[in-house]
Amino acid sequence: MFCTRILTRAFTMANTFGVEHDEKMKPLIEIWRRFLRRRSAVLGLALLSILVALSLAAPLITPHDPEKLKLSQALIAPSAQFPLGTDHLGRDLVARLLYGARLSLVIGFLAVAMGLAVGVPFGALSGYYGGWIDLIIQRIADVLLSFPTFLLALSLVAILGVGLQNVIISVGISAIPSFIRIVRSSVLTIREQTYVEAARAVGMRDSKIILLHVLPNAMAPVIVQATLNLGTAILIAAGLGFLGLGVQPPTPEWGSMLGEGRNYIFSHGYMATFPGLAIFCAVLSFNLLGDGLRDALDPRLRRM
Amino acid sequence: MLPGDPARTIAGLLATEEDVARLHTQLGLDQPLIVQYVRFLGNLLRGDLGVSARTSRPVLEEILARLPATLELALLSTALASFFGIIGGVIAATYHNSFIDYVISLFTLFGSSMPAYWLGLMLIILFAVQWQVLPAAGNEGPLSFILPSLTLAAFSIALITRMTRSSMLEVLNQDYIRTARAKGLQEHSVLFNHALKNALIPVITVVGLQLGALFGGAVLTESVFGWPGIGLLLLDSISARDYPVVQGVVLVFSSMFILLNVLVDVLYAYFDPRIHYG
Numbered sequence: 231m232f233c234t235r236i237l238t239r240a241f242t243m244a245n246t247f248g249v250e251h252d253e254k255m256k257p258l259i260e261i262w263r264r265f266l267r268r269r270s271a272v273l274g275l276a277l278l279s280i281l282v283a284l285s286l287a288a289p290l291i292t293p294h295d296p297e298k299l300k301l302s303q304a305l306i307a308p309s310a311q312f313p314l315g316t317d318h319l320g321r322d323l324v325a326r327l328l329y330g331a332r333l334s335l336v337i338g339f340l341a342v343a344m345g346l347a348v349g350v351p352f353g354a355l356s357g358y359y360g361g362w363i364d365l366i367i368q369r370i371a372d373v374l375l376s377f378p379t380f381l382l383a384l385s386l387v388a389i390l391g392v393g394l395q396n397v398i399i400s401v402g403i404s405a406i407p408s409f410i411r412i413v414r415s416s417v418l419t420i421r422e423q424t425y426v427e428a429a430r431a432v433g434m435r436d437s438k439i440i441l442l443h444v445l446p447n448a449m450a451p452v453i454v455q456a457t458l459n460l461g462t463a464i465l466i467a468a469g470l471g472f473l474g475l476g477v478q479p480p481t482p483e484w485g486s487m488l489g490e491g492r493n494y495i496f497s498h499g500y501m502a503t504f505p506g507l508a509i510f511c512a513v514l515s516f517n518l519l520g521d522g523l524r525d526a527l528d529p530r531l532r533r534m
Numbered sequence: 535m536l537p538g539d540p541a542r543t544i545a546g547l548l549a550t551e552e553d554v555a556r557l558h559t560q561l562g563l564d565q566p567l568i569v570q571y572v573r574f575l576g577n578l579l580r581g582d583l584g585v586s587a588r589t590s591r592p593v594l595e596e597i598l599a600r601l602p603a604t605l606e607l608a609l610l611s612t613a614l615a616s617f618f619g620i621i622g623g624v625i626a627a628t629y630h631n632s633f634i635d636y637v638i639s640l641f642t643l644f645g646s647s648m649p650a651y652w653l654g655l656m657l658i659i660l661f662a663v664q665w666q667v668l669p670a671a672g673n674e675g676p677l678s679f680i681l682p683s684l685t686l687a688a689f690s691i692a693l694i695t696r697m698t699r700s701s702m703l704e705v706l707n708q709d710y711i712r713t714a715r716a717k718g719l720q721e722h723s724v725l726f727n728h729a730l731k732n733a734l735i736p737v738i739t740v741v742g743l744q745l746g747a748l749f750g751g752a753v754l755t756e757s758v759f760g761w762p763g764i765g766l767l768l769l770d771s772i773s774a775r776d777y778p779v780v781q782g783v784v785l786v787f788s789s790m791f792i793l794l795n796v797l798v799d800v801l802y803a804y805f806d807p808r809i810h811y812g
Binding site for chain 2: 376377378379380381382384385388461465468469472473474475488491492495496499502503505506509510513514517518
């Protein structure tokens with residue numbers, strides 16, 4: 231495949247700059263090689279890069295403002311001037327989709343970052359120490375896991391109120407339990423390894439052992455889960471937007487655009503079609519990427 | 535809690551401050567949060583979920599009136615998802631690495647990346663607007679079940695197909711499958727009597743957990759199709775700031791979810807005698 235060749239060349243170039251001789255880089259290079267072998271993974275990375283590039287280049291691609299109302303241009307079907315048409319308030323859909331990509335990606339990244347920031351340390355403590363710490367953390371995770379994910383995010387938004395910040399918090403909180411569980415189960419096996427025992431034997435402090443020896447070895451499944459969660463986070467955030475409980479108008483957000491489009495599906499179907507396609511592409515790219523990373527980082531997990 | 539004062543919402547725009555204060559006392563909103571919570575738990579034990587702030591009817595009554603519509607939809611979707619998912623998975627595993635396998639994998643990938651509510655809207659555009667063969671909303675008659683249940687099932691179909699496929703592939707590599715083939719059993723007998731039976735154990739888990747997840751998805755699907763279930767009730771109650779009903783619906787959803795998880799664990803041990811609890 232073409233992309234694969236370009237990426238391989240980039241990698242070879244990196245080699246000539248002497249990266250290869252660095253012992254620490256070796257496992258990373260091996261992972262990168264395995265990643266490149268998966269065509270779907272490369273496709274996911276390419277799709278994601280295109281999305282990011284398009285969203286960053288939005289002002290260069292379209293002259294239209296994503297938020298400014300122009301009622302005289304309302305509900306124009308896709309045409310040369312407006313390739314994807316205009317919405318009920320006369321805003322160009324291309325502009326709204328491109329600027330909306332920024333928002334969806336930012337929501338996804340921040341929500342997953344929040345899930346990681348809380349889930350990883352608590353999962354590590356829970357797995358490393360066991361006992362009553364484990365008991366308390368796991369019961370809290372149980373509470374969060376006793377709701378279907380979307381319902382949890384929805385309930386949290388209902389409690390916190392709508393808006394960008396609260397959407398990120400709600401989606402972030404609903405991502406926490408999966409990270410707690412994954413980190414805990416990896417740490418449970420890692421803490422029994424001889425190198426952890428050795429570190430303890432030479433008198434290393436627990437905090438140092440966790441940070442330097444346990445967590446780095448528990449990272450592979452976490453990275454995979456985080457990538458897949460990015461897709462889920464975008465899906466959930468867009469679902470909240472669709473219900474009118476997410477980012478509020480006039481901010482261009484894919485979910486709320488889809489929600490506005492549904493009011494016009496009997497006459498202007500394109501308004502609902504394109505935002506959904508955009509969400510689909512973003513989620514697809516993260517799913518492809520996550521599957522590829524799983525194969526590259528942990529070949530033993532390769533079942534699907 | 536939900537931003538906004540429910541007492542003020544109920545009292546309406548013309549209410550005086552005294553009216554609002556009286557409603558506060560009546561609804562118990564003037565009590566400390568912990569007192570309100572303990573009172574809620576106490577009532578819960580007696581099966582009393584409180585009274586809807588919007589309709590003044592008992593919350594339990596409101597939920598029970600809407601619950602059947604949601605359950606019908608969720609069960610039908612689960613049936614669809616299990617049926618298509620298991621068949622798709624078996625076909626993909628049987629023709630491993632062939633064109634059919636590739637097409638099925640593509641479908642599962644699309645199915646698991648697609649926003650269900652968008653799929654619902656697209657189905658409405660095609661079947662209700664363009665071809666006008668199926669109703670766009672409501673739940674009258676068997677025809678109205680088709681689009682919502684497909685919408686709700688799409689993600690689960692993809693997931694169950696994937697799970698069945700990988701589980702089948704694993705089982706098909708086992709020695710006892712080779713033995714079954716070696717003793718001259720017909721291929722369909724090998725597939726269905728020997729392989730599928732064993733491959734279904736992890737699939738049952740996914741089906742059970744998916745049925746639970748469907749309750750979350752039901753909120754969006756019910757909103758798209760105007761389906762009069764408890765998902766729609768939840769959304770209406772959120773926008774009306776009707777706390778007691780929101781609380782009640784979330785409680786019902788999560789109870790069903792937990793119950794299903796327990797049920798899956800029990801079934802798991804039943805289907806796989808190697809698993810013991812306790």
